[in-house]
Amino acid sequence: MTTIKTYKSGRRKVLKQACALLATSCTGFPAIISARDAKPTVRVLGTHVTLQEPLRQRAEKELGINLVYSPGGSAQVLFRASMDPSVFDVYEQWSNSMRVLWQSRAIQSIDPDRIDYWGEINPLSKTGRLSPGDSIGAGDAPHRLLYVQPDGSLGSQPTGEVSYLPYVHNADSLGYNPQRVPEGQPYETESWGWLLDPKHAGRVAIVNAPSIGLFDLALAARARGLMDFGDIGNMTRGEVNQLFDILMRFKAEGHFRGFWNSVPHSAKLMSRGEVDVQSMFSPGVSMVRATGTPCLYAAPKEGYRAWQGVMCLSRETRGEQEEAAYQYMNWWLSGWPGAFISKQGYYISNPERSRPLMSPTEWDYWYQGRAAAAELRGPDGSVTVQPGEERRGGSYAQRFSNIAVWNTVMPTFDLTVQRWNEFVIA
Structure with missing residues (x-):
């Protein structure tokens, strides 16, 4: 009885937090029309930063599945996912959403043995730092929420289950007009x-x-x-x-x-x-x-202020949809998506697999912090970096x-x- 009461109390608290989050944003979600045919459909709930049409089209073509993207603001998507996990199969956002999602039981654990490139994921996601001497930083460093502990909590001790797949990430700051x-x-x-x-x-x-x-x-x-x-x-x-x-x-x-x-x-x-x-x-x-x-x-x-991108499985995702969801998660670490997302200044958790799909100029600019040898284009094809320009803040490391x-x-x-x-x- 105590366990049931504790869960209900925790659930009410999380739902209260989710409702409060909704008040921080008022932009509605676009209407979604799902394709209906023999191919499995994976519904992906997330933000505009990764739910981009070129990525959806490429993944559908390479995986042979249907993808329905539902992008929104960060507070919106967290509210929606935590309140009703039946509306998505895969959730894409940032690691600061993990406590709310996990405590509301909106997501299920992920088996790293089903992630083809798990061994390639670099130490940042698994230990909180790229190099042993780096400062981890305050707050929810990604490894602190990655592993599902024996008591069901999230922690940094490696286990056979993880709460999310680490993929895109970045170090954010402020933009200004010079x-x-x-x-x-x-x-x-x-x-x-x-x-x-x-x-x-x-x-x-x-x-x-x-x-x-x-x-x-x-x-x-x-x-x-x-x-x-x-x-x-x-x-x-x-x-x-x-x-x-x-x-x-x-x-x-x-x-x-x-x-x-x-x-x-x-x-x-x-x-x-x-x-x-x-x-x-x-x-x-x-x-x-x-x-x-x-x-x-x-x-x-x-x-x-840093963030770790997370991909999560809805607790409601089973069978064919679950298998397709794992395919989609594996696809994100397969090389091309990481190369594509680098054009907007994001990093992928296994960058060496994307490196052959980037030009030497792109790799040198985005990952090494070197001056661009030629103009570089963003995901939409527009020129965003001029020759001779160096990435502010330097290299990935x-x-x-x-x-x-x-x-x-x-x-x-x-x-x-x-x-x-x-x-x-x-």
Whole structure:
């Protein structure tokens, strides 16, 4: 009886969190029309950053299955998945969604023996660092949520079951227009503090996600000397309240232009000249640059906010759909998808398999941090990198040796979501 009561209590808590998450975003999901024929259909729920039409078409062709992509904002898809796992077969998002998904029992464990390239996945996903001397960073480093422990919890001790497949990942920061914000020096003068610099008042936008945007603003507040944290990846309730009290004062003074719910939304804010500096993901920077608007992706001296992409199986996925879902997950690590996603500045967890499918110039620019020997194009074919340009932040190894915090759902998540909603609608 105690077990049943505990589960119901935990379930109610997670559903309450999910409902609160929904309030952070209001963009609806597109209508989905599923093909009906003899081929299995895999429904993929995720965000715009990976649910792209060229990827869907290529996977369908190579795997002989139907794929239905349902992209949305990060808060939306987490709410939808945690509330009703029957609406998806595969979930694609970021590791900060794992606690909510696992506690709500929306997903099932994954057998790494059924992942063809599991042995090729690099140490970042399995240990939290690429090299032994790297700092892991605060918060939910990917390995801390990867393995299903004997008691059913998630942890870092390797077992025969994992909660997600690690695939795309990146180190995020802020984007800025160098025509409006004087160009800084990577790791020296570029700073999260720019998000709360009064010089940019009214021209700042933040990602509308409490487990992501919160850390952008926490890093900014610390960089500006407005407050400090004992552990920025595990804030106390007092620290959360202090941070939001500070942010509410900025909001009341009209400091923020707005909050974006998707990558295309963030790109429009910058390309239309509505903001000068904002939280950004790498694909958004590529989109802005493709329009001809200058946009630099900062390498903050305080370190990056990192994230690990996750692919999860719905607890409802069985039989033919489950087999097709495993095929789809394996396809993502097969080489071509990793090469494709690199064009928008993302990394794949087994990069050496993608390397032969990238030109030497692409590999040198995206992974090695070297100057581009020729112009480079983004996923849509638009030129996003000019000859001679170097990737801001340097190589893959350099970027991931400078992690301040990972996207995280903290124990104070209920309070965080409550205060975030107050902040957004104030």
